[in-house]
Amino acid sequence: MDKLTRTAISATLHCLTGCAIGEVLGMVIATALGWHNAATIALSVALAFLFGYALTIRPVLAGGVPLRQAIGVALAADTVSIASMELIDNAGLLAIPGAMDAGLGDWLFWVSMAGSLAVAFVLTVPVNRWMIARGRGHAAVHAHHHHH
Template sequence: MILDQLVSRLEQLFEPLRSVLRPILSDPQVALLWTVLVAVSVGTLVWDIRKRNQAIPSLMKGVWGLVVLYSGPFGLALYWYAGRTQISHDSLWRRGVRSTAHCYSGCGAGEVVGVTIAQGILALAVGWVAAITFGFAYVFGYALTVGPLMQEGVSFGEAVTDAFYSETPSITIMEIAAIGIDLLLAADAHMGDILFWMALVFSLSIGFLAAFPINVALVRLGVKEGMKNPAELNAGS
């Protein structure tokens, strides 16, 4: 397949980086350390929300929970920078972070499900893994926008149209980067391998970084709102 040939060429191009990262991501001690960091980060997030940030809407609580679960201390730092009601002021960059986090939470779930089913369980070829994972990422990503819009009274058709125009650029860039990195590092890994899971985790954070500039641009252009300023929620409460 053309996609398999493309992946092969990319593997050759990025072989130096691949040769460095694969041993690190396959190391049980690195995996254990990462698990501890994620557990501490999630615990800190839960404590902070319960003690100081209950005013945050349930949707964003879930969003930040997934972001920290995917990216550990990196995700917690993003929450501290842009998601807490105690932020000193809002900005385009903070709005971009919240918008990316919203997209990331849904797309990340779709990527985890897609890779686990297509590669981990069914052991499909690279092309099918990429296609199925992209499909799940789009479905989960769109759902996280369509659902809340319909709860606000927007019709299903209008909500889907809004999600398509506002989320497609971000989802596409995020998943090209994330799925590409995951397959580059662990296309031959099995579900029982540490590399399978650590490459997936690593690729998710790379996807966030890739999508962030796109979301900043979309917020600046008014295509996306960038989620509500949490400091205003604190003032209102």
């Protein structure tokens, strides 16, 4: 596997982490409150972006970059990746019969969430690879901190 592909996988795993935290938290909150699908998806997507950006901003800030610039780095690095992942993930959840109506104690809820995120990861790796190859996306972060 070439370095570019490894970097894309790493970037997508980073994205997946923020998206998964936001998605699960959003689904848990909205399900517990009895919200309908549109509100549930809106909250989950908003939290996925929030956590995705926060996971990028934190190490950039630790690298000594001012907050305003760190926010710009996160927006440049993660917006397309998170948007791709969220589009695929939510389309998957909507396509699985009963997934959006499953309760938190229902195995279908958790299996659907995990499966949709896994598919989103696989389909977002090439998006990130394409962007990094062009000096965009997660490549913006590398100028500001050492990525593990």
